[in-house]
Amino acid sequence: MVLWASCGLGQESGSDVFGQAEQLYRSNCAACHDNGAGGAPTRAAIGQLTPARIRAALETGVMKPQGDALTPTERGLLAEHLGAKLRVDATAQTKACTGRLELSEAPLWNRxxxxxxxxxxxxxxxxxxxxxxxxxxxxxxxxxxxxxxxxxxxPAVTREAIFTGSQSGRVYALGVEDGCVWWTFDADSEVRSAPTLGQDASGRIDRLYFGDFNANVYAVDARSGRLIWKRKVQDHPAGTITGSPTLHKGRLYVPMSSTEVVSAYSPDYECCTFRGGVVALDAADGRPLWRSYTVPPPKRTGENPKGVPSWGPSGAPVWSSPTVDAKRGLIYVGTGENYSSPATDMSDAIVAFDMTSGRTRWVRQTVRGDAWNAACGPKNNRVNCPEEDGPDFDFGAPPxxxxxxxxxxxxxxxxxxxxxxxxxxxxxxxxxxxxxxxxxxxxxxxxxxxxxxxxxxxxxxxxxxxxxxxxxxxxxxxxxxxxxxxxxxxxxxxxxxxxxxxxxxxxxxxxxxxxxxxxxxxxxxxxxxxxxxxxxxxxxxxxxxxxxxxxxxxxxxxxxxxxxxxxxxxxxxxxxxxxxxxxxxxxxxxxxxxxxxxxxxx
The missing domain is CATH 2.40.128.630 (Lipocalin)
Structure with missing residues (x-):
């Protein structure tokens, strides 16, 4: 969701509705969203969203841990104060395509x-x-x-349709010629990945696969948008899907990233425990086949300067779509930096996984000793900044x-x-x-x-x-x-x-x-x-x-x-x-x- 940074949230209020809402923002969110700390969107960008979308971020999205510190009334007040004031029925003028979407040819652009x-x-x-x-x-x-x-x-594209996701979580099948809407499907949260089209045994396009911000993977009927299956692959509260799942011979290879890199901005956060990796699913029904990690299980390493427990190693997320080497039976991914000390040998690396078992076959690290999170930087609080302090040299692009x-x-x-x-x-x-x-x-x-x-x-x-x-x-x-x-x-x-x-x-x-x-x-x-x-x-x-x-x-x-x-x-x-x-x-x-x-x- 849009509210990325881990602002500390309190419950201060002013004397009137506007003043109370503005004080909530000033006390709880301004430090992050006024200056873009940790990659947070600016207040102007937040103002383009509806109050409902902002409230969803605080109650079910990336900001839920911080939103839990507010009362329901305060969350609603803050969302109304920050959100777009113009109300428009966003579907009122949308043109529906006529007939039924038929997909007979191979995709024109896929993956x-x-x-x-x-x-x-x-x-x-x-x-x-x-x-x-x-x-x-x-x-x-x-x-x-x-x-x-x-x-x-x-987007993924066929001769008949353009398939794409959105920040609201709605997935669209749009007519190529004029943008008419064939169908829509509402995922639980933002769809950032590129949808992937699957084909049946005869070569006809039959399914659309994608992931959402809450780390759900979906398979829907590409012709109607009907849900076929849904599988949550998250094993950490901050886990998400940024890269696009890769489809190959009946399996989906799903890259795992997280927002914990910005959660660490809060001095009260126990940094850090997320483990990057890849999950393999059966494309027919979403059944998990294997999960492989890019860091070992974290252990408690001490306390940060505020006395909050510290954990490590962590991080090494996989931000992008896995690459398939069918000849060698491997998939390749690039990894990011560690989030906390100690830095490990699979961060900032190209990693080869066995596509059948998920076993790590080889690792080529190009930068050693890279641990970094949003607490680092001369203008940040630095409480949870690891001793390595960067340089934050991810492989964000797929090999x-x-x-x-x-x-x-x-x-x-x-x-x-x-x-x-x-x-x-x-x-x-x-x-x-x-x-x-x-x-x-x-x-x-x-x-x-x-x-x-x-x-x-x-x-x-x-x-x-x-x-x-x-x-x-x-x-x-x-x-x-x-x-x-x-x-x-x-x-x-x-x-x-x-x-x-x-x-x-x-x-x-x-x-x-x-x-x-x-x-x-x-x-x-x-x-x-x-x-x-x-x-x-x-x-x-x-x-x-x-x-x-x-x-x-x-x-x-x-x-x-x-x-x-x-x-x-x-x-x-x-x-x-x-x-x-x-x-x-x-x-x-x-x-x-x-x-x-x-x-x-x-």
Whole structure:
């Protein structure tokens, strides 16, 4: 949910309703949401949500442990005070599709990475966009997600429908041509993952799989939205699903992350006990098959300076979608930092799990001794900050498995350190080559996803300010490397577009990028959506999504930062979500569909 930071909540009140509500906010939440501590959304972003959604965050969502310290009356008062004052029936103008959704063909774009290998590549022959077509792209339609300040569920696409989740938890099947609604399904909480389409024995699309913020995994009928099964995979109160489940041969491999990294901001929190890992489910009925962890069970390690018990090791979350190596019977994941001391050997690593048993087959760690949480930082309280104090160099993007022309396989991995690596999967992840692409830092380097055609690796770099240990100058923008050797081919550094220290000025590439023949599509933190030439990085086309949009469903639509989910290229269309309210970024709530301009008849 939207309220991310662990603000200390009390029960102070003023003399009137407004004063009482404002005092509740000032005493309990302002320290986090006025300055974005721990990645919390700003108060302005919270104000785009309805009171019902804010109250849900306090009573059943990520803020429930803090909301429990308030009375029901206080929670309601705070939600009404902060929430959007305009009330709109968000479904009143939504156009329903006619007939029944029939899905006979294979998906046009599926999974987070459009393949089991997470390469994020779409051939022109399979529905991509050629370089000469880039200048003819125009907005076909926009859909606004009701009660949302971010849009981050990357769509799955068929010839008939676009499937996507939303911050409210509603999953939509939208008509490709005009955004009409085939069906909706309401999950228990926000759906941040990319939905994955499954196919039956005859190859017909039959199911849609996805996870929600409360760590539920769902299988629904892709044609009707009817629930087939639901399975909760959470084994820790802060456990969640950020990355997209991977479907392969009747199994779902579900990556496990958590919000405990921000829970640690509270000095009264017993930091920390979450263990990252992967859960395997039977795709037919959701039955658990195995669960593997990236850290051993935590033990009590002492007390923090306030006398609250401390625990460790912890963390090493899996933020992104697992990559399948069918030939070796392995799945590969990237892990994040530890949340508490001691730091372990599976954090900041690429890990290979046996897909049948879940046994760890090998680990390749690139940064040792990394433990960090939201209590760290010169402006934070530091009570629960581990002794290692960073550097917070996650592998947030999934590794990419490629086959070279000589028949050799490589795993390509990008890290927040700013480093990129080629690993040998046949030699337990031995590093074949490594190169620096960005300066790195807890807001730097590679965040959500690279792309490759097997010959060239394209790397988007964020490198936004705030780093404690940068290496060199910031290199925000797009970079190309030879896959075989790691040799740098070209770089397109994106300068600031204005002088202020704000996201509106930064054309930094944090969201996953997407490749089609001759073009890399990338969305930036300032809302720009760009098409870069694969030949030299020059800009072929761009559009500013940070603006208001008329929407086909009549809901107020506003674009903002493009982060996390990247552009999707399918059936000659370019589809992207715009709006991201974390870390003080630009909130928004739109799904945008671009296509070729209609030629006028002679």
């Amino acid at each position: 987070w990475g459009n393949s089991l290998h997470n390469d994020r590549y779409q051939e022109v022959a399979q529905g991509g966009i050629a370089p000469e077509q880039a200048n003819s792209l125009e907005l076909k339609w926009a859909f606004a997600f009701p009660d949302a300040a971010r849009a981050r569920s990357q 990419i498995l490629v086959k070279l022309a000589n028949g050799r396989d490589l795993l390509l991995a990008g890290q927040k350190s700013g480093m990129i690596y080629a690993l040998d999967p046949a030699a337990k992840g031995r590093i074949v080559w490594q190169q620096r692409a960005g300066m790195g830092g807890f807001n730097g380097g590679v965040h959500w996803g690279m792309a490759t055609d097997g010959r060239t690796l394209y790397v988007g770099i964020a490198d936004t300010p705030g780093h404690l240990t940068p290496t060199g100058p910031p290199r925000q923008g797009l970079h190309a490397f030879d896959v075989l050797t790691g040799k740098p081919l070209w770089s397109r550094i994106e300068p600031l577009v204005c002088a202020e220290n704000k996201h509106e000025c930064r054309t930094a590439l944090s969201a996953a990028i997407t490749l089609t023949d001759g073009i890399v599509f990338a969305g930036a933190l300032n809302g720009k959506l760009m098409a870069y030439s694969t030949a030299d990085g020059r800009t072929l086309w761009s559009v500013d999504t940070h603006r208001a949009f008329p929407t086909i469903n009549g809901v107020k639509g506003m674009g903002g930062a493009i982060d996390s989910a990247g552009p999707v290229v399918a059936g000659g269309l370019l589809i992207v979500n715009s709006g991201y309210d974390k870390f003080g970024q630009i909130p928004g709530n739109v799904l945008l569909v671009f296509g070729h301009k209609e030629r006028k008849r002679p």
